[in-house]
Amino acid sequence: MADACANFRYLNRDGQWADFFRHTLSLRDDGSLQLRQVPRLDGAAPDGIDRLAAPDGMSGIAIDRDGTIYASDPAGNRILRTDGCDGRTAPLRCIGLSLGGFDSLNRPRGVVILRRRRALVVVDSGNDRLLLFDPLSAHVLAIWGEAEEFSTPLTAAEDVDGNVYVLDYGHQRVQRIDISGRVDAPFWDAVRFSGLVTHPADLAVDSSHDRTWIYIRDEASREIVVFDASGRPRLDTDGSPVRIDVHAVAAPLGLAATADALYIGDNGTRAVVQFAWTGDRFELAGPAFGYHGPVAALALDGRGRLFVHAGVGAAVPLLLDAAYGRNGVLWSRALSVVPDRVSWFRLSSIGAALPPGTHLQCFTRASEQPQDPPVDPSSNDPFPAPHWQAQAPDITDFYLGGAPARYLWVGVRFSSDGLSTPVLSQLRVDFNHCGYDQFLPAIYRSDRGCEDFLVRFLALFESFFAEEERTIAHLADLFDPLVVPDAAVRWLAEWLAVTLDETDDIAAQRTAVAEAFSRYGRRGTVAGLRESLRRQAHVNAVIHEPIVESSWWALPASRACTCGGSQEPVWTGGGDSILGFSTVLAAAYPQGAVLGTTAVLDQSHLSTSDEFAAALFEDVAHQFTVRVHSGEVRDERTRARVEQVVAREKPAHTVHHVCLIEPRMRVGFQARVGIDTVVGGGALPGQLGRSSGSIVLGGEPRGRIGERSTVGTTTRL
Numbered sequence: 262m263a264d265a266c267a268n269f270r271y272l273n274r275d276g277q278w279a280d281f282f283r284h285t286l287s288l289r290d291d292g293s294l295q296l297r298q299v300p301r302l303d304g305a306a307p308d309g310i311d312r313l314a315a316p317d318g319m320s321g322i323a324i325d326r327d328g329t330i331y332a333s334d335p336a337g338n339r340i341l342r343t344d345g346c347d348g349r350t351a352p353l354r355c356i357g358l359s360l361g362g363f364d365s366l367n368r369p370r371g372v373v374i375l376r377r378r379r380a381l382v383v384v385d386s387g388n389d390r391l392l393l394f395d396p397l398s399a400h401v402l403a404i405w406g407e408a409e410e411f412s413t414p415l416t417a418a419e420d421v422d423g424n425v426y427v428l429d430y431g432h433q434r435v436q437r438i439d440i441s442g443r444v445d446a447p448f449w450d451a452v453r454f455s456g457l458v459t460h461p462a463d464l465a466v467d468s469s470h471d472r473t474w475i476y477i478r479d480e481a482s483r484e485i486v487v488f489d490a491s492g493r494p495r496l497d498t499d500g501s502p503v504r505i506d507v508h509a510v511a512a513p514l515g516l517a518a519t520a521d522a523l524y525i526g527d528n529g530t531r532a533v534v535q536f537a538w539t540g541d542r543f544e545l546a547g548p549a550f551g552y553h554g555p556v557a558a559l560a561l562d563g564r565g566r567l568f569v570h571a572g573v574g575a576a577v578p579l580l581l582d583a584a585y586g587r588n589g590v591l592w593s594r595a596l597s598v599v600p601d602r603v604s605w606f607r608l609s610s611i612g613a614a615l616p617p618g619t620h621l622q623c624f625t626r627a628s629e630q631p632q633d634p635p636v637d638p639s640s641n642d643p644f645p646a647p648h649w650q651a652q653a654p655d656i657t658d659f660y661l662g663g664a665p666a667r668y669l670w671v672g673v674r675f676s677s678d679g680l681s682t683p684v685l686s687q688l689r690v691d692f693n694h695c696g697y698d699q700f701l702p703a704i705y706r707s708d709r710g711c712e713d714f715l716v717r718f719l720a721l722f723e724s725f726f727a728e729e730e731r732t733i734a735h736l737a738d739l740f741d742p743l744v745v746p747d748a749a750v751r752w753l754a755e756w757l758a759v760t761l762d763e764t765d766d767i768a769a770q771r772t773a774v775a776e777a778f779s780r781y782g783r784r785g786t787v788a789g790l791r792e793s794l795r796r797q798a799h800v801n802a803v804i805h806e807p808i809v810e811s812s813w814w815a816l817p818a819s820r821a822c823t824c825g826g827s828q829e830p831v832w833t834g835g836g837d838s839i840l841g842f843s844t845v846l847a848a849a850y851p852q853g854a855v856l857g858t859t860a861v862l863d864q865s866h867l868s869t870s871d872e873f874a875a876a877l878f879e880d881v882a883h884q885f886t887v888r889v890h891s892g893e894v895r896d897e898r899t900r901a902r903v904e905q906v907v908a909r910e911k912p913a914h915t916v917h918h919v920c921l922i923e924p925r926m927r928v929g930f931q932a933r934v935g936i937d938t939v940v941g942g943g944a945l946p947g948q949l950g951r952s953s954g955s956i957v958l959g960g961e962p963r964g965r966i967g968e969r970s971t972v973g974t975t976t977r978l
Contacts, residue, residue, distance in 0.1 A: 268694060269689055276291070296683070299679075301550040313555050316572035320371075324568060331396075333372050366387075377440060389409065390411060423439070435458075449492065457479070458479045460481045461477050462479065465517055468490075485507055503543070517560055526559055527548075533567070535548070567579040605663065606691040621673060623657065627661070628670075660720050696720060742775040750771055793910045798906050807884065885917055
């Protein structure tokens with residue numbers, strides 16, 4: 262009944278939500294949607310950081326490979342160093358301490374560590390230059406900008422090739438300096454030629470071996486524009502420059518970038534804000550969770566942490582992708598399933614997860630016109646009434662109803678406390694539904710001004726039994742061992758009289774059930790018994806049937822030959838007449854006692870016509886031997902399992918014997934050299950009741966005539 266009409270449609274096509282738009286939501290590998298991840302404060306916030314005043318300008322912070330942190334203190338004209346081992350913070354010795362010397366600092370701002378040159382670059386803003394220090398000895402390695410190349414430089418960043426990008430605030434430009442210290446003037450010429458940046462105020466660089474993105478914040482337009490290493494703007498899929506509108510950031514200061522995100526300090530809201538790259542554009546993901554304080558600089562350590570320089574004190578670490586944005590929005594285009602109008606019946610989510618602190622709220626609209634209703638994803642009310650019909654939060658399965666319409670729109674609002682996220686895997690919409698009302702008398706289906714009360718009322722009962730009806734509709738799945746739930750595999754095995762091995766994993770048990778029918782066709786045969794022993798007892802057995810190898814000896818027939826006039830009989834040869842090798846003597850005459858021929862007293866038997874030749878096979882028929890190497894039977898438990906399998910799988914009228922092939926020769930059990938006999942060392946004395954088929958007496962060897970023949974002295978009987 263649940264899928265009787267099959268009038269439904271899944272809205273998440275190919276796991277890509279192709280007919281939808283989304284804002285601050287990320288697509289997981291399984292096709293589900295969740296809120297975008299944002300940083301989270303690592304540990305507890307430093308005491309008093311929420312009461313610190315906003316910085317009066319930009320500072321700098323850089324993290325070395327060993328975890329050592331270098332941060333500038335513009336007010337104190339010094340560089341602070343936080344040891345990567347013990348975490349102690351102290352001014353970097355010798356740097357900036359000399360008064361009036363060539364290495365003295367005046368309002369140091371940006372700090373960057375050059376990977377290729379192994380140098381600490383300090384943007385000495387008050388002296389309009391850049392100083393390069395050895396981070397270990399604090400000796401000055403170079404001075405950039407002595408020819409008035411800079412005017413109030415503020416910050417710097419390095420790319421993977423060792424080029425340094427300097428924000429020259431006074432000259433309103435960004436200078437690129439190569440690894441040898443030479444200015445690359447064409448870079449800024451290209452940026453200026455684009456017309457996208459007129460007054461740069463901050464910058465960040467994300468660089469790898471296959472791409473370099475330079476983020477420049479323009480103070481005039483309140484935008485961040487992305488450029489490549491040559492100064493040309495990066496373009497999106499529409500061919501437009503990649504730009505980030507930062508009007509939502511009240512007082513931006515400090516930038517840091519990764520391959521898929523840009524982090525901006527906001528001293529207006531006293532937070533760190535993340536913009537996420539969607540593959541085509543940047544969108545606001547939300548503030549970092551747990552941090553509330555000033556931001557003077559940001560830096561990444563390359564190990565999944567973002568450090569915030571608050572202007573004073575130690576840097577505050579944030580863990581990347583450890584929390585979630587607070588809000589996200591999903592909305593569809595106009596959905597239409599058939600050219601004509603349909604009665605939209607139900608919208609339900611499949612695989613929705615709502616951990617504590619998270620919520621999903623659905624919105625719908627049905628109309629005859631294809632014009633999209635208004636949506637404002639960045640607003641607190643993204644789906645305004647009366648254009649949208651809102652459902653109560655966390656109701657993810659509800660009745661649609663209303664007049665038939667050609668188009669349907671669906672919207673979903675995600676919300677969270679920041680510590681977890683709701684997850685939406687699939688949406689299903691049902692239309693032209695065949696409900697329980699079709700089974701009622703016609704008088705109940707007539708419209709008497711009750712609108713859709715009856716349909717809604719019956720739909721409530723349908724929801725109660727939907728799962729049971731769906732199970733009944735897919736009852737065949739319960740008989741498929743490859744898709745039946747794990748808990749039902751043993752139940753299905755009982756239907757087929759299959760004994761499952763408790764030690765097998767679920768995959769092996771499913772295989773045993775799936776192959777049961779074909780095995781029944783071989784049950785009772787040598788091949789079927791060997792297969793059962795291999796699967797259930799894990800031994801490779803050899804099945805020996807005496808009747809198969811029994812051939813009775815008979816004299817070959819003779820025929821007369823007149824060739825050459827000779828009347829000597831010529832015997833007809835036969836390879837199966839070699840007594841003792843390929844044939845044996847018959848135990849009795851096939852036809853029983855015959856008067857005058859085989860009727861010998863006490864040496865013959867009587868046979869009816871129905872028992873003709875039965876006496877020939879009495880000793881070999883309906884019996885077999887199961888031979889297993891003792892190396893495969895390591896304990897009594899395995900041997901008992903072999904006996905159980907043989908007793909269960911053999912034909913009921915047969916007699917069997919399980920023989921362990923051991924390193925010895927036993928007459929009647931394993932006496933065929935090269936086949937089942939293993940010649941070992943000396944035999945051990947046997948024990949009555951425990952030896953099978955062979956007993957060896959212990960003690961001294963018995964005497965022989967002429968040798969050791971003194972009875973009672975050297976001879977034992």
